[in-house]
Structure formats: structure tokens, C-alpha cells
Amino acid sequence: MNKETLIEVHNRVKPYIHKTPVLTSELINEMVGAQVYFKCENFQKMGAFKMRGAANAILSLSNEERSKGVVTHSSGNFAQALSLAAKKMGVKAYIVMPKNAPQVKKNAVKTYQGEIIECDSNPIAREEMAAEVQKETGATFIHPSNDDAVIYGQGTAAMELLEAYPDLDYIFSPVGGGGLIAGTALAAKYFSNHCKVIGGEPKNADDAYRSLISGKIEVNDQVNTIADGLRTFLGDRNFPIIKKYVHQIIRVEEDEIVEAMKFIWERMKIIIEPSSAVAFAALLKNKSEFKNKNIGVILSGGNVDVENLPF
Amino acid sequence: MNKETLIEVHNRVKPYIHKTPVLTSELINEMVGAQVYFKCENFQKMGAFKMRGAANAILSLSNEERSKGVVTHSSGNFAQALSLAAKKMGVKAYIVMPKNAPQVKKNAVKTYQGEIIECDSNPIAREEMAAEVQKETGATFIHPSNDDAVIYGQGTAAMELLEAYPDLDYIFSPVGGGGLIAGTALAAKYFSNHCKVIGGEPKNADDAYRSLISGKIEVNDQVNTIADGLRTFLGDRNFPIIKKYVHQIIRVEEDEIVEAMKFIWERMKIIIEPSSAVAFAALLKNKSEFKNKNIGVILSGGNVDVENLPF
Numbered sequence: 001m002n003k004e005t006l007i008e009v010h011n012r013v014k015p016y017i018h019k020t021p022v023l024t025s026e027l028i029n030e031m032v033g034a035q036v037y038f039k040c041e042n043f044q045k046m047g048a049f050k051m052r053g054a055a056n057a058i059l060s061l062s063n064e065e066r067s068k069g070v071v072t073h074s075s076g077n078f079a080q081a082l083s084l085a086a087k088k089m090g091v092k093a094y095i096v097m098p099k100n101a102p103q104v105k106k107n108a109v110k111t112y113q114g115e116i117i118e119c120d121s122n123p124i125a126r127e128e129m130a131a132e133v134q135k136e137t138g139a140t141f142i143h144p145s146n147d148d149a150v151i152y153g154q155g156t157a158a159m160e161l162l163e164a165y166p167d168l169d170y171i172f173s174p175v176g177g178g179g180l181i182a183g184t185a186l187a188a189k190y191f192s193n194h195c196k197v198i199g200g201e202p203k204n205a206d207d208a209y210r211s212l213i214s215g216k217i218e219v220n221d222q223v224n225t226i227a228d229g230l231r232t233f234l235g236d237r238n239f240p241i242i243k244k245y246v247h248q249i250i251r252v253e254e255d256e257i258v259e260a261m262k263f264i265w266e267r268m269k270i271i272i273e274p275s276s277a278v279a280f281a282a283l284l285k286n287k288s289e290f291k292n293k294n295i296g297v298i299l300s301g302g303n304v305d306v307e308n309l310p311f
Numbered sequence: 312m313n314k315e316t317l318i319e320v321h322n323r324v325k326p327y328i329h330k331t332p333v334l335t336s337e338l339i340n341e342m343v344g345a346q347v348y349f350k351c352e353n354f355q356k357m358g359a360f361k362m363r364g365a366a367n368a369i370l371s372l373s374n375e376e377r378s379k380g381v382v383t384h385s386s387g388n389f390a391q392a393l394s395l396a397a398k399k400m401g402v403k404a405y406i407v408m409p410k411n412a413p414q415v416k417k418n419a420v421k422t423y424q425g426e427i428i429e430c431d432s433n434p435i436a437r438e439e440m441a442a443e444v445q446k447e448t449g450a451t452f453i454h455p456s457n458d459d460a461v462i463y464g465q466g467t468a469a470m471e472l473l474e475a476y477p478d479l480d481y482i483f484s485p486v487g488g489g490g491l492i493a494g495t496a497l498a499a500k501y502f503s504n505h506c507k508v509i510g511g512e513p514k515n516a517d518d519a520y521r522s523l524i525s526g527k528i529e530v531n532d533q534v535n536t537i538a539d540g541l542r543t544f545l546g547d548r549n550f551p552i553i554k555k556y557v558h559q560i561i562r563v564e565e566d567e568i569v570e571a572m573k574f575i576w577e578r579m580k581i582i583i584e585p586s587s588a589v590a591f592a593a594l595l596k597n598k599s600e601f602k603n604k605n606i607g608v609i610l611s612g613g614n615v616d617v618e619n620l621p622f
Contacts, residue, residue, distance in 0.1 A: 021332065023354075042580045043334075262617060269353045269613035271580040302580035306573060311618055 001148070003190035009056050009152045010159055016055040016088055020044055020157070022164055025268050032283065033291045037168065038264075039161040042272050042302030046112070048229075049157050049300050050081035050144070053179055056153030057142045058085050066091045068138035073119075073126040075101040076229055077301055078144035083114025094139055096129045098122075104305060145177025146235025155183025161296045162191040171296040172279040175199035175208040175249060176230035178238035180300060185245035195296075196247035200282030202226075203251040207233045208242065212249060226254055226310055229275030229301065250282035257281050258310045264299070273304040312459075314501035320367050320463045321470055327366040327399055331355050331468070333475055336579050343594065345604045348479065350472045353583050353613025357423070359540075360468050360611050361392035361455070364490055367464030368453045369396050377402045379449035384430075384437040386412040387540055388612055389455035394425025405450055407440045409433075415616060456488025457546025466494025472607045473502040482607040483590040486510035486519040486560060487541035489549035491611060496556035506607075507558035511593030513537075514562040518544045519553065523560060537621055538568055540586030540612065561593035568592050569621045575610070584615040 020040045028036055041049035058070060069092030072082050079095045086093035095114040097106065098121035109116055119129035134141050143150065157180075158171055171188055173181045181199050188195040201208050202225035210218040217239050223231035234242065252260075261277035263284075264270065276299045283290065283297060334349045352360035369381060380403030383393050390406045397404035404425040408417065409432035420427055430440035445452050454461065468491075469482055482499055484492045492510050499506040512519050513536035521529040528550050534542035545553065563571075572588035574595075575581065587610045594601065594608060 047580060265582055265617050269358060269582040271576060271582060306576050306620070307622055309617070309620075 001186060006152060006155055006159060006187060006190055010156045012059050013052055013055045013153055013156060016045070016085060017052055017156075018044055019160055022161060023268060023270070027267055032287045034287070034293045034295050036283070037161065037165050037294070037296045038268070039157055039296060039298045040270065041157055042270060042276060042299050044301070046077070046080045046084045047301055047303040048077040048081065049154055049180055049298070050077040051085060052156050053150035053153030053183070054078065054081035054085040054142070057147060057149040058089055058091055060149040061140055065140050068140070069094060070142050071096065071130055071133045071137070071139040072142050072144060073097070073130045074144050075105050077303055079105070079114065080108050080112055080303075082142060083109050083112035087113045092139070094133045094137065096126050096133065098126065143235065145179030145232065146237045147179070148237055150179050151183045151186070151238055151241070153183070154180045155187040157298055158184040158187035158296070159191055161298070162187060162195065165294065165296065166192065167294050168192065168195045168296045169293040170196050170198055170290065171298065172198050172200055172283050173298045174227070174230055174275050174278040174300050175201045176275065177232035178208065178234040178242055180298065181246060182238035182241040184298065185241055189245055197245065198247055198282065199249040200279035201249050201251050202230055202257060202278060203253050205231050206251050209249045209251050211239065212243065212246070215243070225257075227257055227275040227278050229273065230278060250286055252278060252281040252285055256285060260284055262311050271302045271304060271306075272299050273301050274310070276300045276302070312497060317463060317466055317470055317498060317501055321467045323370050324363055324366040324464055324467060327356070327396060328363055328467075329355055330471055333472060334579060334581070338578055343598045344602045345598070345606050347594070348472065348476050348605070348607045349579070350468055350607060350609045351581065352468055353581060353587060353610050355612070357388070357391045357395045358612055358614040359388040359392065360465055360491055360609070361388040362396060363467050364461035364464035364494070365389065365392035365396040365453070368458060368460040369400055369402055371460040372451055376451050379451070380405060381453050382407065382441055382444045382448070382450040383453050383455060384408070384441045385455050386416050388614055390416070390425065391419050391423055391614075393453060394420050394423035398424045403450070405444045405448065407437050407444065409437065454546065456490030456543065457548045458490070459548055461490050462494045462497070462549055462552070464494070465491045466498040468609055469495040469498035469607070470502055472609070473498060473506065476605065476607065477503065478605050479503065479506045479607045480604040481507050481509055481601065482609065483509050483511055483594050484609045485538070485541055485586050485589045485611050486512045487586065488543040489519065489545040489553055491609065492557060493549035493552040495609065496552055500556055508556065509558055509593065510560040511590040512560050512562050513541055513568060513589060514564055516542050517562050520560045520562050522550065523554065523557070526554070536568075537565055538586040538589050540584065541589060561597055563589060563592040563596055567596060571595055573622050581610075582613045582615060582617070583610050584612050585621070587611045587613070
């Protein structure tokens with residue numbers, strides 16, 4: 001892994017992604033006491049940064065592999081991202097989803113022509129089903145976060161941010177499955193000589209926080225958090241990167257997540273999902289430590305059911 | 312009124328406003344069958360285009376007038392806009408508001424240091440109170456929409472849009488008090504040789520539509536619309552401009568407004584208020600007439616109570 005690879009990845013995925021805007025707010029700068037630059041992946045195609053990693057994962061396959069399709073298990077943004085990226089590249093996407101996944105999420109995948117295969121709602125059932133699809137179709141399995149091509153793809157968001165604002169002292173990213181923060185950490189390492197990467201994580205799903213303490217991948221006994229994109233845990237591809245290059249993980253309470261989300265909605269007039277708000281909540285909670293710094297915050301996505309809000 | 316004046320106005324208000332971004336959405340283009348360019352005044356300072364007109368109105372005063380302050384009657388975005396513009400210029404702002412105005416609106420004005428003067432909730436009471444404030448303080452009355460300086464200020468939004476996209480065939484604007492659409496019509500006249508301006512208006516407050524038919528200013532017997540910014544009626548300064556230069560007014564139903572608003576929220580991940588959605592609803596309703604055209608839509612503001620949504 002090196003800087004040149006990340007540049008190549010960026011060039012390769014460019015036709016399939018938006019170069020998302022970076023927004024600022026005077027009011028938020030005043031409130032935080034720092035210069036905050038929001039990288040708006042909520043404006044990304046299909047509404048989240050996941051499009052970057054999904055596009056790169058498919059582009060990394062051989063023509064023969066592509067002809068047999070790709071398969072993943074996800075009921076969230078990666079399901080939509082892989083479906084859309086595959087559609088744009090003329091590749092078949094199989095999406096393993098729990099039977100009880102919300103209809104709105106199933107519909108989103110169908111919009112992008114992903115083929116849904118239902119399974120029972122537990123981690124073993126979904127892995128077995130994904131393996132079965134692989135066996136039957138020859139499709140390549142692509143993990144939503146624990147995959148080098150996915151990690152590199154996700155890193156292009158922070159790369160764009162640092163190209164536009166090379167003097168950032170910190171970048172805040174949410175931590176879920178670890179793909180985004182690992183990619184962000186690599187981008188910071190390659191494109192800055194001093195920018196530190198900080199993770200925001202829900203206290204109620206603080207596996208990454210605990211993993212950094214114990215030095216091995218911890219899991220969550222329960223994941224009672226509104227940040228539904230962050231209920232997953234780390235993997236053997238991204239954890240070593242996180243362990244080596246992530247400066248700190250800050251945990252936030254559920255009410256802090258909702259407050260940060262509402263604050264962004266009301267003040268910036270943009271829609272972000274709860275998982276996105278976690279990184280900003282972590283900054284808000286510890287703002288006294290970041291006075292007068294230049295801070296990037298990755299707003300990871302904007303896919304939220306507007307008829308069912310937490311405020 | 313001429314092109315040079317509008318350019319001067321723009322230069323004058325620039326330090327007090329954002330040059331708001333223009334956003335597009337492939338999905339919306341496909342759905343409408345045209346190229347749609349959204350001018351995002353929801354990202355304007357204080358959350359609405361009104362900042363432009365308010366800033367220009369105060370900047371048009373003499374130093375002596377400024378020293379005595381400004382007064383308006385509004386419980387909506389103009390109250391906030393005049394307060395903020397006045398604050399930034401070191402001018403006192405008196406805001407006449409009905410006693411029963413929502414606390415959230417009063418608080419917004421207080422945030423910008425406007426001084427609220429309460430009155431009974433009817434048009435006569437508020438005009439009397441504004442006159443009283445004028446008499447007592449010497450403050451200059453500034454009407455939210457029926458004022459040349461305000462109209463010119465509002466026109467700078469469409470001017471920026473046409474500078475960026477000179478080939479627009481149409482610009483859609485909501486119609487409320489008439490300041491925005493009159494300014495937009497002047498900008499189209501000065502900065503394009505073919506761009507037509509179309510108003511979107513709630514069927515339940517269709518005074519402008521009826522005024523264009525009768526040739527005189529009509530009022531609404533009732534204003535039972537969710538588009539709270541559009542419950543006002545036209546005035547003698549803006550109506551002649553609208554009559555002369557606005558191509559058409561399209562009326563929309565309440566459910567069409569809510570649907571258009573939700574659509575923008577979900578697809579573009581930005582927050583717009585119901586009044587903003589009216590212009591886009593008018594386009595959606597009549598999309599077959601605008602096939603393959605280049606269309607600007609002014610998203611006028613994003614001030615909405617996220618705890619109290621119509622969906």
C-alpha cells in the first residue's frame with residue numbers, strides 16, 4: 001500500500017463518483033472555536049461514501065470475474081453502493097439481506113437493480129448464504145469494509161479533502177466496520193505530514209475503542225445505537241491500519257449523536273444520517289482540545305427515513 | 312431600473328451574503344426530462360434569499376438614516392434577515408411581530424439582536440405599530456417585498472445563477488410578496504436575451520395568479536397553505552414588474568408542495584422549506600412542457616422546524 005496506489009484508485013473511480021463539495025459554516029466555526037471543513041459524502045452518488053469503495057472493488061476484478069458478478073451481505077449503504085456501481089459497469093450484483101430488513105432498504109437496492117437474496121437475520125446465516133451464492137454463481141464476494149480495494153476506495157474522500165485543504169490538523173471520521181477510517185488514515189499518512197485521524201464511535205457500539213486498548217479485534221455484545229451504519233465490527237484487513245495510524249477514538253452518547261445531527265440539519269441545511277453525525281458529535285464533545293485547529297469532518301452519508309426521525 | 316444598477320447592488324451586498332452554490336441531480340434531470348439547476352438560497356446567511364434584499368435596503372440608506380435604525384413587520388425570514396443585516400452593519404433593527412408568533416421565530420430574531428415589538432395579529436395592527444415605532448425612533452420602514460432596494464437585492468440570486476449558466480431557458484421562482492420574483496424577472500431581462508421567468512404559487516394563496524388575470528393587485532380571502540412564506544400579497548412596486556416581465560404563474564396543490572419538498576430532501580439531501588418547494592412543484596406538475604430545456608429553480612430558503620414536518 002502506498003501513495004501511488006491511492007492516486008491510481010482515485011483516477012479509476014472518478015468516472016463513477018462525485019467529487020463531493022466541502023462546506024463550512026461560520027456559526028459552527030465560532031461554536032467549536034476552530035475551522036471546520038465538512039466533506040459532504042451525503043451528496044455522494046446513492047447518498048454515501050460507500051460508492052467509492054464499491055466502485056473500486058469491482059474495478060479491481062478481472063473481466064472474467066466481472067462477468068460472473070459480485071455478491072455482498074449488507075442491509076445498509078454498501079448494498080446500494082455495490083448495486084449501483086455494478087449496474088453502471090454492467091456487472092450483476094447479488095445482495096444478501098436479512099428477511100426482516102426494512103422494505104425501504106430493499107426498494108433502494110432494487111432501484112439500482114441489485115438482486116436480493118434473503119436470509120435469516122444473524123451473522124452466520126448471512127455468511128452461509130453469501131457463500132452459497134458464490135458457489136452457485138461464481139460471483140466474487142466483496143466485504144463491505146474488510147477488503148483492501150474497498151479501504152482504498154473509501155480513502156479517496158479524505159484524499160480529495162486534503163488536496164483541497166492540505167493544512168488540516170485533524171480529520172474526524174465515524175468508525176463502523178473500519179473501511180472508511182482505515183482509508184482515511186492511509187490518505188492522511190500519504191497526503192499530509194502532520195494530519196491526525198480521529199474516530200467517532202457510539203458508546204453503545206464501542207468495539208473499535210476497545211480493540212485499540214486490547215490490541216485485538218473486539219466485538220459488541222449489543223449494538224443499541226441509532227447510528228445503524230456503525231453496528232458492525234473491524235476486520236483483519238482494516239484493523240492493522242487503524243491500530244497503526246489512527247490517533248484516537250472518541251466515544252459519544254446517543255443523545256450527543258442526535259443533538260449533533262439536528263445541529264447540522266438546522267444550521268447547515270443539509271441532511272445527514274445518524275452515523276455521519278457521530279464524527280461531528282465527537283468533535284463537539286471535546287472541542288476544547290481542538291481550539292484554533294483546522295479540522296476536517298467526513299459527513300459519511302445522508303440516507304435517512306425522513307418520515308421517522310429521532311427529533 | 313437597469314442592468315448597471317443591479318450590478319452595483321450585487322457588488323454592494325457581496326460582503327454580506329454568500330454566493331450560494333448551484334446544485335444538480337442526475338436523477339432529477341432524468342425524472343423531469345430537462346437540465347435543472349437549483350440555486351440554493353437555503354444555504355444563504357440566515358437560511359433564505361431575504362438576506363440579499365435586507366442588506367441592500369440598509370445599504371441604500373444615508374448615514375443619518377442608518378443611525379436611527381430600521382423597522383419592519385414580519386414574523387418570517389425577513390425579520391431574521393433585517394436583524395442580521397442590521398447587526399452586521401451596526402444598525403438598530405426593530406421588528407414588529409404578532410404577539411402569537413411562534414417562540415422559535417422570536418428566538419431567531421433575538422439571536423440576530425433584532426428588537427421585537429409585539430402587536431395584535433392582524434394587518435392593520437402591525438402597520439399601525441410599525442408607524443408608531445417609526446414616529447418614536449425615527450427608524451426607516453423597510454417593507455419585506457414592496458421596496459425597490461429589496462427587489463433589486465433579491466434579484467442578485469438570479470443574476471448569479473445566470474452568470475454561471477447563461478443559457479437558461481426558464482427560471483422558476485416562488486411567488487409570495489413578489490419581491491423575489493420581481494427581482495428575478497429583472498435579472499432575467501438584464502442578463503439573458505431569452506430566459507423566461509415562471510412563478511410557482513400555492514393554489515390556496517393564488518393572489519398573484521389572479522392579479523395577472525385581472526390586471527390589478529388581488530388579495531387572498533384565506534391563506535390555508537403550508538407554504539408560510541407565500542401567504543402575503545403583491546404591492547405597487549413589484550406588481551408592475553411582475554405584470555410586465557413574468558411569463559406565467561403555475562398554481563400547485565398542497566400535496567404537490569409536500570411531495571416536491573420531500574423529493575428534494577430525499578434525493579438531494581438538502582433541507583428546503585415548503586415555500587421553496589413550490590417552484591419545483593410547479594415544474595414537476597408541468598414537466599412535459601419543459602422537455603430538454605435548461606431550467607433554473609430558486610430554492611428560496613431552508614428555515615423549517617425539523618421537529619414538525621409535513622411528512
